[in-house]
Amino acid sequence: MSAAADAGIVVVGASLAGLRGAEALRRNGYAGRLTLIGDEPHRPYDRPPLSKHVLSGELAPDATELPLLVALDADWRLGHAAVGLDRVARTIRLADGAVLAYDRLLITTGAQARPWPAASSGALANIFTLRGRDDAAHLRAALARGPRRVLIVGAGLIGCEAASCCRDLGLPVTLLDPNPTPLARSLGTWIGGVIAECLKDSGVAFHPSARVLRFEGDASGRVVRADLADGRTIEADLVIVALGATRATDWLRDAGLMADAGGVTCDGACRVLAADGTTCPDIYAAGDVARWPNPLYGGRLVSVEHWGNAVAQGAHAARNMVAPAEDQHGYDHLPAFWSSQFGINIKAVGLSEGADSVAIVQGSRASRRFLAVYGRAGRSIAAVSFDQARWLPAYAEAIMAGSPYPPIRDASDQGRFATREPGFPPPRAASHADEARHV
Template sequence: MSPDEPGIVVVGASLAGLRGAEALRRGGYAGPLTLVGDEPHAPYDRPPLSKHVLAGELRPDATALPHLADLDATWRLGQPAVGLDRSARVLRLADGVELRYEKLLIATGAQARPWPVTDGSGPLPSGIHTLRSRDDAAALRIALAAGPKRVLIVGGGLIGCEAASCCRDLGLAVTLADPNPTPLARILGSLIGSVIVSCMNTAGVDFRPGTHVEAFEADASGRVCRARLKDGAAIETDCVIVALGATRDTSWLAEAGLNADAGGLTCDSACRALDSEGRPAPGLYAAGDVARCPSPFYGGRLVAFEHWGNAVAQAGHAARNMLANDDDQRAYRHLPSFWSSQFGINIKGVGLADGADAVAVVQGSRASRRFLAVYGREGRAIAAISFDQARWLPAYAERIEAGAAFPPILGATDQSIKDFGAPDFPEPRSR
């Protein structure tokens, strides 16, 4: 096959895109391979951005991902995809280049959800940051090194909590405003999230639960100087981190006739992209944050995982199916997992806790901030979370995959189920 013939194109040059391309080569694909990325940088690791890069322990350009296979690929970096013609099998890039493809792996990931700007409100003041990309981290590191008087973090998810922890390690005054009663309330519930509140209080973070930021005000130089709250109060700040989650990078697929929106690109169990009629689109696969696939562990519920391990595993699985015959398309089975380091604690989780109707602390205690908790729904274990207590986590993951009863392990070493109750998740967001 000559370089001018259509081969496989991977759209998205981050973790899932790189590992997917490597899996294609390891799987025996020897044809033309092209990787397209919207950023000018070679694939890099994102988890260090909110930790080591912000702390100044690691340069932003020192986060490059290792290459685990000889790709022999064409790289088109700094040129985002802007359109897809499925009938002609052509991918259009921002610079006007059109790439023909035989098969396409969509791994465009997600983007930080920006602060909503209403019509007529004018541009945002300077000093307002998001944290998703390498460039975001580099700009925010410069801002933090300048010693702002107070950092305001809007949003209490994983990125917001990790950023708050890092800022306190740097000796900066930090306020975290969260509309929920505790940080991580939407993924862990407020019962477990209350432990993060305790950690923040000890670290000196000014945590503001139930707080809604409505707008930002600028000083005479155009820099942010305060945030106005829904209740009429204000928070003085000269550096803001907007940590409102992420939206999937699917806008370039708007005219492609696929089932795609800000929540992801819907796929079948084999990671094949589905069209607007729910049928697999010929030659199109997806992996990583952008892929919204049915989970066999949660009744076929469509989920898009924003976690490192899933990006690697799903990219490899999609690559395998891309090289297989139509009658050999295997279903993707992956129990989601995540980890986070904040306030001196290593948090690890498996499964999806949201939707649980019960939670039990089965080892340790919330008061000690060292424990393992299991979540259940309708009598079945669906997730587990550990705070500096991960020894038994793999065993619980196995039980969750098997659909075991809640709690799935009884009589384990050092087990003492004394803390049992409702997880207390916030009401779902209105759409």
């Protein structure tokens, strides 16, 4: 018997996916030793409120802790990140030097905010990222001091939500993005243009197709302006860098797994793949960090940074971890997300990447109350609603069924509609200065 045979199951990543996965282990009858490892000192907490209610001051950072839905009887190892994995010895090395054995392993380390490089003055004071609870607490304190001008770099979900929150607080805001509109890479420029109109109406100074080269500071080391690639300068005494995230996989660098900044590659049952493509039967992954072949999109490898996926995939991986090898279930989750910004509730289902057409099938773009459907090669692949979610569940079912595009015609409250190109920006190599990763 190996040294790890009685070590039980270890969950690396005290996240939403990790917590719900641990709870699912108990619900599925696992009664053995259970250990949860987290790099932050906090118990698992909810991230969506951080860029909304926490920044606004409506919610204290420590009020975001997730409830325990099942009695875990677990050993919590918080505040010490995993820094290495030895698959042969079945051990995990922590930052404090501790070495923990495991019998089975669930990886739920999630993602980390892409920082601005120190070489481009990213080490100046008052430059923030927003990913974790401490990030939100520090940023909230800085916003409460009343900066003269907030500059946000990146108009994805986090950047737009932060801009909306800052305007609600009465703070002057400038928002820069390398793309022609906000959310261009996830919604396309035609739908993204609606957000651009909202930005303008709310008083946000939006600069599309803008790239920051560097930040400049004063004698005290505090940021005072940004230098743009086109020669312009933007004054700011507080900067929020919202350029997406990279998956937290550095600790797996020498583990011999298919793991990189884009995630940990899994098979359809959430089992992690070794570098040679073989399955690791004792290691699973779930949540933001997992990259798996989604059968709803032709088996294409996808990774999804959405709340619902973290919950569902954590539970699915846990179920498979305690099931026999011959009873491994495939994971076919339909991605979904929501965002609240500028008084609009945005909800989306599916993956719009690769869409060649889009149509507003309910409401109108002019009213900013509508439901739009995305198609690819004649099939419906995604849908998004702006304050018009009544039909969204029906479109979600149609997308999962692989229905033609658009799948629903002649609905009782549906007018005439036309199809057009979504307007996705062309792909380009990512860098800190010109590319935001949008979800």
